[in-house]
Amino acid sequence: MDCIVTIEIGTGAIRVAAFDLEGVIIGSVKGSYPTFHSKPGYSEQDPEQIFITMLYMLKNFLNEKIHPKNHTVVSICFSSAMHSVLAISKTGVPLGNAIVWSDNRAKKEADDLKHSDFGKSLYQMTGTPIHAMSPLNKIAWIKNNNKEWFDAAYKFLSIKTYIIQQLTGEYVVDYSVASATGLLNIHSLQWEDLALQHAGINKSQLAEAVPVFYAPKKLKRQYQTSLGLPENVKLLVGSSDGCMATLGAGVWGDEKATVTMEESGAVRVVGKEVLQDKQQRLFNYVLSDGYYVSGGPTNNVGAAFEWYAKQFGDFKKVFDLEDCIEDLLIEAGRVPAGSEGLIFLPYLQGERAPIWNANARGAYFGLNIKHEQRHFIRATIEGILFAFYNIGKTLEEHRSFTSLSANGTYAAYPLWTQMMADMFNKPVLVKQNSGPDSVACGAFLVSATEMGLYKDLEQAAQKVKLAENFQPNAQHHEIYMKLFAIFERLSTKLFDEFEAIADLQQNT
């Protein structure tokens, strides 16, 4: 039987999955790698370790789940996290580790650029909010702070580009990942000269930008042999994890939005137009020719909830976070919607959309003598989800949607998805628990479309089945809107206090 393999190069792990041509999952594996923080604000990953983890997982997966059953791999599709930067030497050797999206060293570069007229026009051209996350500012940081590194860099790649180059010898980057660099003109799909100039590089120092369906000529013979793959297997460059999650959640056109709830999260819509937000609050990434994924990211989802669980949860067994979280969710379910007036600002790691304030910090607000620990648990979840609602509300200034499709680890908790439905006052759809994750599913759809199994990505997206449906509760919605008004005001009103406390924390 023919099958399609998907490889996700995620923030902390490689995920390999295989599907039959009907889209039924055959199996999946995960292999993780560390993020190094050599200095506060720095986040780096080792490209060689990512490559080896990918090879190891892929090889074992093929040997255990695919080859013994005589499945034939006809297509492999990649996806990856956005915003990574890896400098390589003239001989293709990495110059140190890759800088990943969460790295904040380019904060000053970003702040200086953001409010200038030049920054505003760059945002219009590239669709990427001016932020320390984007390769535009990261490369500018290297130029301004480490001349030796900058001068030795023959090219600046994304991690996925490096992995694909190792396998095939070609330096390519798909439009999706390229459009998240802040260096690609998303209207013309060409590297933007003004952005390149600002970063101090030329076009030849970047990989060639190609459509998501592009397949490099061939897999190197050694890897064909060691992986046991046919000579004519197609390797598709694929897209970014965000775009794939959106496609894989069946979101297409005006009616739907998707929410991804992992460590961090995002709300996204798909459309033919770039959303030009005057306050630069939204991103616009290219999904395929003429289609854009627009939305906003939040920093504090699983990261904030796990923080709460680790600090205040009851660990009956050492390291058993899952069990602890289950207990917390039961407790949270016993508290009425709105946590009887307790509000949590979830900005433990600063926030991106829509407030874009790296100095924002967390707070519990409205505490009175009757609040118990379980109110804190529920308020923590509600605060995290208010941040999603805040992004959704910003998106709706540009485009309306009538339902949401939720994915990611926390979409599997009914309490979370129900709250989400109540806040948005819109139905929230979730895939069945046993199904593949949305990123892998999106990558499958890209491969299947490339093979001609679907007419185009739009038809492919319609094929995604969402089984579970959470209907909003109007009474809860009303309570949430009253609290959200306060949440929203606190998030902006505390600006000066956020500055002061972040400054104080940085200097202690």
Place this chain on the structure above:
Amino acid sequence: MNQYFLRKECKELHAFPHIIEFAFKKISTIQFGSLTKAAHDFLRIYYVADGRFDWMIDNQHYILYPGDLALILPGQSFGGEKDLLDIGTVAWLHLGLQQLEPTGKMIMGKWSRLSDSECRSIGQILVLNNCPVLSKLKEAGTLMQHIQQEFAQQEIGYTTRINQLIEELFIVVARQLTRQNTSRRDFPQTFMKLEQTLRERLSHQWTVEEMAALVGLGNTAFSEKVKSYTGFSPLNYLINIRISEAIKLLKRPDVHVTDIALDVGFYSSQHFATTFKKLTGYTPSEFRKKNTTTPE
């Protein structure tokens, strides 16, 4: 509490060549020079039963309160901040170990019944630990008291009992060290620390038992936890780091392949070549050739 003090010359210690000094003392007057800073080639354990002690350990200042224990490794300097013992009650044990290398290789000596692998794991924990003060370790105080009683009463079997109590002290200290150094709640963070340790000492022939001990878990629980968190068994995770580091070195033309193999922890260049080829399809030398020339 009676004053109790034994040193090498005392006949009570004749049956214990490994014990250099043992004391359980109440200090009621300050004597200058009663605890001068010095480094020795034996291991020292100090337990505070009462009072407040100002100590310098390995050039760092610590204040110890009742229930706290200080662990001073061979070669580390230790003494009172003002070179004296403060007022209070303190118990100590100076112990000669047959071997404790900076790599963590530890041999207790003939008197001990701890197995080789247990000794290795405890040795790793002692050496890798960067906090010489363990807080709230009342258990250690009880053990010290029992040791003192056994010495004082010398009932039948007391030599065996004392050696057992010292072993138990080591176990209690090692366990407390891992508890103190890992949160017990945050596996990702704990694993990150372990991974850093593995990278820093990649040439060491790590066993699963040693790794599990550093995290403070049993072998089975540790392996399960690592597998579900990383997707790898502990030893395969280690191989993964070894190959990643080897790739970096192979891309630098100035390091010999055999040296790379040993540096990253393969026991021979043959073992390295086989593992490398199995994963990448290239032998290390082929891989080097492909990756040190200009592409395209």
